[in-house]
Amino acid sequence: MTEDVFVQLVNVSKSFDREEAVLKNLNLEIRKGQFLTLLGPSGCGKTTTLRLIAGFETPNSGDIIIDKENVTQKSPHQRCVNTVFQNYALFPHMNVFDNIAFGLKMKKVAKKEIENRVFEMLKMVQLEGYEGRMPSQLSGGQMQRVAIARAVINNPKVLLLDEPLGALDLKLRKQMQLELKHLQRKLGITFIFVTHDQEEALTMSDSIVVMNNGVVEQIGTPEELYEKPRTKFVADFLGxxxxxxxxxxxxxxxxxxxxxxxxxxxxxxxxxxxxxxxxxxxxxxxxxxxxxxxxxxxxxxxxxxxxxxxxxxxxxxxxxxxxxxxxxxxxxxxxxxxxxxxxxxxxxxxxxxxxxxxxx
Ligand SMILES: Nc1ncnc2c1ncn2[C@@H]1O[C@H](COP(=O)(O)OP(=O)(O)OP(=O)(O)O)[C@@H](O)[C@H]1O
Ligand SMILES: [Mg+2]
Missing domain, CATH: 2.40.50.140 (Nucleic acid-binding proteins)
Structure with missing residues (x-):
């Protein structure tokens, strides 16, 4: 294992019930501060991979190592990981401010600091003035942005994002891509990002993992994958x-x-x-x-x-x-x-x- 590997999956396999394995002997190394994207068609195992890293699922075999610690059997709150889910999962009974502030309140951060940081986040996701709204009063894209703010505010070492821009229109999506990328550079958080939009993967990632039916087809920089695909699947899937x-x-x-x-x-x-x-x-x-x-x-x-x-x-x-x-x-x-x-x-x-x- 090289020095700066921060998240590592070693021979990880996962199956549900008695069905065919959803992930087959997956090996991944993610460096500290890297923006890594899992890319692949629907059902190839992207969300499952994130859920394993976050601790919401346990692998049938293999190990998950975060920051040199084997966390395979540890619960989600024992891992320095935050997740933005595919379905955003906001707290429906809390307004936007309280949703974003939730993690800091749990950590008993001072009220004034919570306020400052929530407003900084609202600015980042372009939702200033929305702090009093309830989730039911937001559009899909707005809910998604609240979910991003709620995760980023905790300053996690690893942020898992499952198609976080899926519900946004093209213009906002492009803007948020840049915002997220800036934020990731500024905070030095390791991002593991899921998308099935290949253009999004190419523009945002340091490294892309192309998955197909539970196995890794190829890992490389956007340029390597685009210019030197090693399989027909990769050539066909990217661009x-x-x-x-x-x-x-x-x-x-x-x-x-x-x-x-x-x-x-x-x-x-x-x-x-x-x-x-x-x-x-x-x-x-x-x-x-x-x-x-x-x-x-x-x-x-x-x-x-x-x-x-x-x-x-x-x-x-x-x-x-x-x-x-x-x-x-x-x-x-x-x-x-x-x-x-x-x-x-x-x-x-x-x-x-x-x-x-x-x-x-
Ligand atoms: N809890 C579960 N029980 C049984 N099968 C599951 C479960 N979760 C996922 N699967 C199956 O595992 C496979 C991979 O699912 P996963 O959600 O990881 O795909 P994905 O790559 O995220 O797809 P999408 O792009 O559509 O979100 C699918 O065939 C799915 O039906
Ligand atoms: Mg998914």
Whole structure:
């Protein structure tokens, strides 16, 4: 274990009743002050992982270590952890002020200090003037912000946030993303954040854990996951991409030719000691692809016919179709858009280094 690991999950497995395990041999290390995000589709085990760290569930096997202490069998209040739940769970009979002040009151903090800190929190979550409202008089987004304030005010060493921005509209959500990130830097709290919004994960995290069906697919920085996904699932889950499947049909010194599944098309990838018949997944991001009438030296290309051109603000999205009917998505920035139209026969091309090659 490296020096600054603050939260550690070691071979943690969890099943409910006699069903298939929800978490299978999970290993995670979270450094002090890190912003770590658990990302994955609904039902993959994100909330369960948080509940185990918080102490609301006990693993069937494995250990949970926080600040060098094995807390696996300890109750939630014996851990220096606070949670913002997916369903906010405010105290319905208390107004906003008392909800936020609750933790400090329990710790018998002086009244004046409680007041100062509650108002500081209200400012942070942009709810100044709402301190007298009851939860039933708030919108979903407002309740969520009260829940964040109520957790942050306790200055926990680890803050667990389960989709805390889910109920907010896009603009407020973006604002709160920045606020939360600033707050985390300022206070040095370790954040373990759950979302299934991949863009949110990319913009907020130091490190992202991509989960799929109870196992970790890959852990890395946003850039690593986006540029160097190790599995097809990760490539597909993070951002928009084109997934091409093929096998090696010809080997040259520095490159191999891939025959794409059910395609006559052939693309080239760099040869890293691959063998004849090896199967591959190649991911190509839509923003890396260009549409051309003539090929240039070194292009990787597929022959396509344009099916659709869609204007979407800052990009033109093109759907092009290969002879065998595979759809390829291309995103061109507005100022660099090509002038092709529906039913044009074109080459869709990219540079060899923009093929993200994943061996099957
Ligand atoms: N108390 C429980 N009893 C039985 N099964 C449970 C329990 N809690 C969770 N599960 C199951 O465990 C799996 C993982 O659930 P979990 O809530 O961790 O998913 P999640 O990744 O948070 O999904 P979402 O994005 O929808 O919130 C699901 O199949 C769920 O039905
Ligand atoms: Mg969940």
């Amino acid at each position: 928009e991409t084109n997934i091409l499947e093929g096998e090696v049909v010809k080997i040259k010194d520095t490159e191999v030719l891939l025959n794409l599944e059910q395609e006559e098309d052939i693309i080239r990838i760099p040869n890293m000691n691959y063998g004849f018949g090896d199967r591959f997944t190649v991911s190509v991001r839509p923003e890396r692809i260009k549409i051309k009438a003539e090929l240039e030296e070194g292009d990787v290309w597929l022959q396509c016919r344009i099916k659709e051109r869609i204007y979407s603000g800052f990009v033109i999205k093109t759907i092009a179709v290969t002879k065998k009917g595979k759809e390829i998505i291309i995103n061109e920035p507005i100022e660099q858009k090509s002038n092709f139209g529906r039913n044009d026969d074109v080459f869709v091309t990219w540079k060899p280094q923009h093929s993200i090659v994943i061996k099957a």
